[in-house]
Amino acid sequence: MGPPAVGTPLTPPRQGSRASGDGDWVLHVDLDQFLAAVEVLRRPELAGRPVVVGGDGDPSRPRQVVATASYEARAFGVRSGMPLRLAARKCPDAVFLPSDRPAYEAASARVMATLRSFPVVVEEWGWDEAFVGASSRQPEDLARVLQARVLAETGLSCAVGIGETKLQAKTATGFAKPGGVARLTRRTWIETMGDRPVTAIWGIGQRTAARLHDCGVTTVVELAMADHHELARRFGPRTGPYLRVLGLGGDDSPVLDEPHVPRSRSREVTFEHDLTRRAEIDEHVARLATEARGPVCSSAGGRICPAAFGRCPLSERLHPS
DNA sequence: TCTGGGGTCCTAGGACCC
């Protein structure tokens, strides 16, 4: 989440048209151990076992990472983004599986279709999550109905967060994992999140946290109380004040049901051994560019990015043919 | 153990125009 498209609301989250009017709620649905769950669905004998999905599924090969790990594998310390070989050390008995995008895309589509079958507004966010805008006296009841329907239709379980803002709902989902329902509101935001580090907020990572630390802001409540002039000076006229809005639990930006229109497409690959010959590099760059561009008649652009870890990635925008 | 691949949005700065 970046700054709001227009203006810079400095007031605390307020009642919004769709987000937080009386009886209006934002729900955030996030599937549990998504890729691993999809794999277990097709191979039920894996249920209860540590499962690690990532790369080509061969943990003896370098330059591959974990996409996700089942909760059983997480108990051994395996996490998304971790080198596959490290995962194999931490959990030698895990079942390692290659990533199968088409299967996950199909599962994701079924989940989204299930959510859209309700009289609610659905905003997809990535493969395995969605914001749901709904009017409900008992949002927890609605959450459980959504969970039951998703499970019945797809065999997948999910957690649901409830809030007056997207940020509250998204954050609440973390407390609902796995399979549960949790609510976070303006009233409970500071008591729940106040003492946590600013990185607990969706959209604030290590770099921003380090810069905030330089101006004495470490926790969420400190961010919520920070001087927005100071933040504006350090982070810019839009980003600075918006950071404080995040500290306060987010704004009333609505759940949008517009069909997702991809902004970009890209292809990139990391080679087991660095490429050294110029001709070889050119060959792969050309191939990736062609793949990114897609079918001849496609009107989408894309990026190529010949890069090595720790070096400068180079990229260039491609244009519709 | 040695760090993927696919995205999103924002900002800075250059080109160009008035």
Next chain:
DNA sequence: TCTGGGGTCCTAGGACCC
């Protein structure tokens, strides 16, 4: 002859997320 300020459009790169 030099210069200003503002606006729009574009891209590379940064930061973040799943």
